[in-house]
Amino acid sequence: MVSRIRGGILALGAVVVLLAGCSASGDRTPTASGNTAPSPAQGAASAQDAASPVETSEADWQPVADTLVRSGKLSNGTVYRVGFPRSDLTVTSKGVQIEPGLALGSYAAFARYPDGTTMAMGDLVVTEEELQRVSSALQDNGISQTAVHKHLLEHTPPIWWTHFEVEGQDPAALTQGVRAALDETATPPATGSPPSAPIDLDTVAIDAALRAEGSAEGGIYKFSFAREETVTMHGRVLPPAMGVTTAINFQPTGGGRAAINGDFAMTADEVQGVIQALRDGGIEIVEVHNHALQDQPRLFYMHFWANDDAAALAQTLSRAVEAHNVRPTG
Secondary structure (H helix, E strand, O other), rough: OOHHHHHHHHHHHHHHHHHHHHHHOOEEEEEEOOOOEEHHHHHHHHHHHOEOOOOOOOOHHHHHHHHHHHOEEEEEEOEEEEEEEEOOOOOEEEEEEHHHHHHEEEEEEEEOOOOOEEEEEEEEEHHHHHHHHHHHHHOOOOEEEEEEEEEOOOOOOOEEEEEEEEEOOOOOHHHHHHHHHOOOOOOOOOOOOOOOOOOOOOHHHHHHHHOOOOOOEEOOEEEEEEOOOOOOOOOOOOOOOHHOOOEEEEEEEEOEEEEEEEEEOOHHHHHHHHHHHHHHHOEEEEEEOOOOOOOOOOOOEEEEEEEEHHHHHHHHHHHHOOOEEEEEEE
């Protein structure tokens, strides 16, 4: 009897020690997969310690341009971003023919880090027929597929958007995988930039409402807002040009009206405030989802839609911008 009591006391003591150990090291939380995820405190520390991209030149990315058979743009000397507009597609949503610059722009963004690693992230616009082949091509080339979702509500033909991420020492080899995925689509070859056409909107009023200066590109009036805090993944800083921004696009539809689309980059506690601001002004919510798997802070992206007076929509969008922690990138 005494030995049973002693055994019970020893077992209880072991449990107490184990629990105390868990409490003392409570800076890591088990995930559903059994791996450990960093706590908010660790996330803050990792942001301070995360490696920033090194400065590069256009020439450094020539192997990427050669592989993709199109050149990109270097942002702030660190992110080389290549666009693949789906100008081959005629997509209609709610009676509006969607311009490539509004919602049909694939891209791949590349950054190099001090240890020589290159990170590539991007988003591919694919038809429903292309989606499974593109998914297989990404997987076959060791590229992580991090999201599959919609950016538009009712639209024809059915289009999907899939995000990807990959890291490696050889940017040309990484790009071969991206090229393999693109080759499974009817994405057209690069063409010269179309001449800049006047934007048939009251851009002064739109700029004033959003407290930022938009840019005209391919007939679309665009805004970009970066997160105020540092966004990291895998111990590396993700600059805004890697795709971790709020994007707002206006496509003129006549008479001062515009179709608007894009996405808000939000932390979890900001999502409801942004939704409320958009819905109070009649802007439709399309989808809420993640674009990456291990970003810190964890970001949620919300796509939206409306086709109405552009200046009035800008006022509503401004209230949604104010509901999350961002600043204009310009």
